[in-house]
Amino acid sequence: MDYNELLIDELMKRVTKYAFWWIPLGLSILFLTSCEKFLNPEQELRIEEENLYKDWYEYRSVEMGMYALQQKLVEQLLILGELRGDLLEITPNATADMVEIYNFNISKTNEFASPTGFFKLIAACNNFIRILEQEQPAVVDPESPVNNYDNLYGEAICMRAWAYFNAVRIYGKVPYIHESLTTIEEVEAYIKSPGTYIDSVHILFAKDGFYNDTVFNEPIDLEKQYYDTDLVIDTYTNQIKNKVKAVGVNHFIVNNDDTWEVTIWNDYAMDALMGQMYLTQGDLVQASSHFLRIMNNPSDTYRYHIDDSFGYGAWRNIFNQIDTREHIYTIWFNKGNFQQNSFQSYFEDWGPHKYKLKPTYLSILNWESVFRGAVIDVDQNNPDLTEVVFPGIPSDFYRGFGSSYYYVNNNVGISEQEYMDMLILRRDGDDRSSRAIMENMDTVVMKYSIGRNSFGQDANYTIYRASGIQLYMAEIYTYWVYIQNDLPITNTNSALGILNDGSNYTLDAGRVEVGVRGRVGLGSGSAAIAIRNINYLHDPFTNEITGYTDLTGDFSGKQ
Structure with a gap:
């Protein structure tokens, strides 16, 4: 078995063939009035590709098929991300595949490990990018005015970059799937080929249109390549910068x-x-x-400034x-439109569900070891006397409680x-009570049930939200040091502003920004994150x- 076969074996390649696009009958998207209809093709009909792309709504319908493929990846992303980290653990009801993931002993047939969904x-x-370039050549012309086809083109390029980026983070290396390979059948043949793969249906089209100065059916040799994380990031950040004029209709x-x-x-x-992607690569300036x-x-x-819109009790609304x-x-996702996932089945300990996964003790401790309103008498001269x-x-x-996790006993x-009462008794030393x-x-994950x-x-799955981006930026500020007048200058105050009170935006006391922790009352006093010479350690209970x-x-310790 050569290197390529070993890598394919490692990636547990199990590709299902299909040869036709699936698109909705009747083009009901023409009459959509809400997000509920956006991803809801009413019926399915197999149609040959040459009969597609007669008007705008057919392009949009095919694009929705791509979003449906992305929906199918969310369970895999959650399991491979959180179950391999320190946030989730298995229960006795977990499937054999979940047990394998949790124990880092994954078989080739594990349903969560296959890269098929990404491929x-x-x-x-x-395929969609090729069709847009072929039928709407203005999308590759940076000088042409932006229209909806440019927005579709941007969506497809971003989605492809996202798929590669997530796949390489999971598998370490991924095969580069040449743009001329537009079906799973072709991808399968390419990956299984022993060396160079000849694509006999590759088409080159001219910038001014598919039907002008276009070379048809030019055979090309596709050399099999495997991309690591850096190569994926370099390739697709450059592609987005150079090809995308706009994103999102x-x-x-x-x-x-x-x-x-x-x-x-x-x-x-x-x-x-x-x-x-840039942060993963360590390029803090670009990130x-x-x-x-x-x-x-x-x-x-x-x-995205983090005001009090989701402050205190409203924080849980982020998930519903x-x-x-x-x-x-x-x-x-929406059940009424037959778009569902298995999150509730994985996590809930009531109703028809199986309670297969639960939060780890460490994840719960992170929430319950936070104290607000503490009063500490600090002795500046002798830290041993601080009390x-x-x-x-x-x-x-x-x-935490009621938003991210919940406690249940016999469905109650x-x-x-x-x-x-439990927390106060524990705080005061009455462990028995x-x-x-x-x-x-039982401890259950709650955020997908709200x-x-x-x-x-049909719980939604958030890829990016404001607080996550703010925390990324706080991380950058924490490690970012530059030289000014021969002195090292840090941005740690900006990082603290992001975390505590929004002062990274302005020092104006009337600002609307409140900070990631500040919007739930943890951005001031003893609850605030601070950089001190003396840092006290506390009992978590x-x-x-x-x-x-x-x-x-x-200095490095304070970072």
């Missing part, structure tokens, strides 16, 4: 529903993807340029609605009062001081 999406993007003009913008690839989603375009959105609603003030790109006067109220109540959830409240409690009934199975670290003069 399908890439091939579909290749503006449906608001037709239906007055602004949520459509963030359920398709759009300019801000493109910036988020570009910034994420920040894209993130800041999002953060400094000039809209009257302070879109789509809102352009927070969401940048969200993959939308806690009042430990504060435990739990990041707004983002713990009440808010019982939850707070605290444990009595928690006896036989606003859903037990049979919904009682908040009592257990020690401290002295970072005086330790």
